[in-house]
Amino acid sequence: MNTNSRRIYFAYKKARRKFSLKVYILLAIWLIIALIQWLVVCLIQDIRDVFRKHYYVCIVTFILSILLFSLFLFYERLRYNGAVALVISFIIVELQIISLFTLVSRTHYAELLLYFVICVVLLSLFLIIGSCLPRKMDLTLHIALLFIFAFLFLLVAVFFLMLQLLVSEVWRDINNYSYILIQIPISITMLLFVMYHAQTISGGRFAEMRLHDYCLGSLILFHDFLIIYWLTFYWQLVSGVLTPKDWTPLTTLWDRNDRKQLPVDYSDDSDDILSNTVYRDKEPKITPVTLDESRFGITQDFNDDKGTESLNDPNWKVNWLAQERRYKHGKRPKKAITTKEHQQRLRP
Structure with missing residues (x-):
């Protein structure tokens, strides 16, 4: 060079x-x-x-x-x-x-x-x-x-x-x-x-x-x-x-004390928003429903048929309406869903 x-x-x-x-x-x-x-x-x-x-x-x-x-x-x-x-x-x-x-x-x-x-x-x-x-x-x-x-x-x-x-x-x-x-x-x-x-x-x-x-x-x-x-x-x-x-x-994004991550359950057809979200409470908080027979037109025959256990369940109204539809179509009514079973369905 x-x-x-x-x-x-x-x-x-x-x-x-x-x-x-x-x-x-x-x-x-x-x-x-x-x-x-x-x-x-x-x-x-x-x-x-x-x-x-x-x-x-x-x-x-x-x-x-x-x-x-x-x-x-x-x-x-x-x-x-x-x-x-x-x-x-x-x-x-x-x-x-x-x-x-x-x-x-x-x-x-x-x-x-x-x-x-x-x-x-x-x-x-x-x-x-x-x-x-x-x-x-x-x-x-x-x-x-x-x-x-x-x-x-x-x-x-x-x-x-x-x-x-x-x-x-x-x-x-x-x-x-x-x-x-x-x-x-x-x-x-x-x-x-x-x-x-x-x-x-x-x-x-x-x-x-x-x-x-x-x-x-x-x-x-x-x-x-x-x-x-x-x-x-x-x-x-x-x-x-x-x-x-x-x-x-x-x-606000990730509560490490009160919330946990759960998989999305797409099979749940309910209208509850919390049941179809990725992050939910550890234990679903179900508010007891006050029974008002005059409001929903519940007869004494229904009370005798379902018993007090079903009436105290928070989902009694949904179960009753579903069974009424099954009676009209001639189908055998299914067993009412209890609160414990409802909580188990929400859990992963």
């Missing part, structure tokens, strides 16, 4: 290191801004109540951020001017931060910090691994293989997602941790793309980012972090490792 070529090479390496430094500094700024605002929402009750009630604001900001980010990706002229690119990048990041307020308002600040640190450590670790991989393991050259892995992990995630949504036995058989089967494939896919993006940023590979796209590089890494961090909110709200049991926003 002659002197001129060596000078060009070192100038390129210097420019590439400067570019990487800008990307990672911007990423650190975005993460710090996000953490500060999320902690403010967690710690101030009034702000938390606003975003818990007006969740649609977060949906609107998320859609706007995606549209603006798409424009920023496809129109390169927006990225040529450094000042304009910085302003647009800040707006995109701020919209994404606000879009997460509806989830942040439902979690405890200790859970928020714990999973935030875990995701930052994972992101930093795989950025270092991706940058230090030898040239033989150039992910930018073997991008097709990376997309094949992403496709396979997507198949796994979607399959277990449908099982979790539609097959209630999955929750019971693996102790309510079926969400891991969705989170792990998606997280691995995103961490592989983090390594790919790290190589495009560090340069010296088959494909690399342009030196003026430092804002784009920071936005891509920030969205990689967001996808991994979004998936942790399930554990923040449901598991609550560091959340106090008496913390109100958690008990």
Whole structure:
């Protein structure tokens, strides 16, 4: 290598290191801004109540951020001017931060910090691994293989997602941790793309980012972090490792003292809403029904036929009407359902 070529090479390496430094500094700024605002929402009750009630604001900001980010990706002229690119990048990041307020308002600040640190450590670790991989393991050259892995992990995630949504036995058989089967494939896919993006940023590979796209590089890494961090909110709200049991926003979603998780019983044709919900009281609270014979026109013959035990049952009216219909069609009446049997049917 002659002197001129060596000078060009070192100038390129210097420019590439400067570019990487800008990307990672911007990423650190975005993460710090996000953490500060999320902690403010967690710690101030009034702000938390606003975003818990007006969740649609977060949906609107998320859609706007995606549209603006798409424009920023496809129109390169927006990225040529450094000042304009910085302003647009800040707006995109701020919209994404606000879009997460509806989830942040439902979690405890200790859970928020714990999973935030875990995701930052994972992101930093795989950025270092991706940058230090030898040239033989150039992910930018073997991008097709990376997309094949992403496709396979997507198949796994979607399959277990449908099982979790539609097959209630999955929750019971693996102790309510079926969400891991969705989170792990998606997280691995995103961490592989983090390594790919790290190589495009560090340069010296088959494909690399342009030196003026430092804002784009920071936005891509920030969205990689967001996808991994979004998936942790399930554990923040449901598991609550560091959340106090008496913390109100958690008990509205998952009451660990008075409620338990039960499978949905689709065979129940009753009009009771609680009997067809995923979360019900441990013991169904049945309010005794006051017997009013004049209101429903119950005769003494009916009282003598059914006895006092059936009349004291809360479901006596439903049983009586059903048996009356069977009498009209000439069918033999079935045995009245007692309170104990009714409770057993509600239980899993």
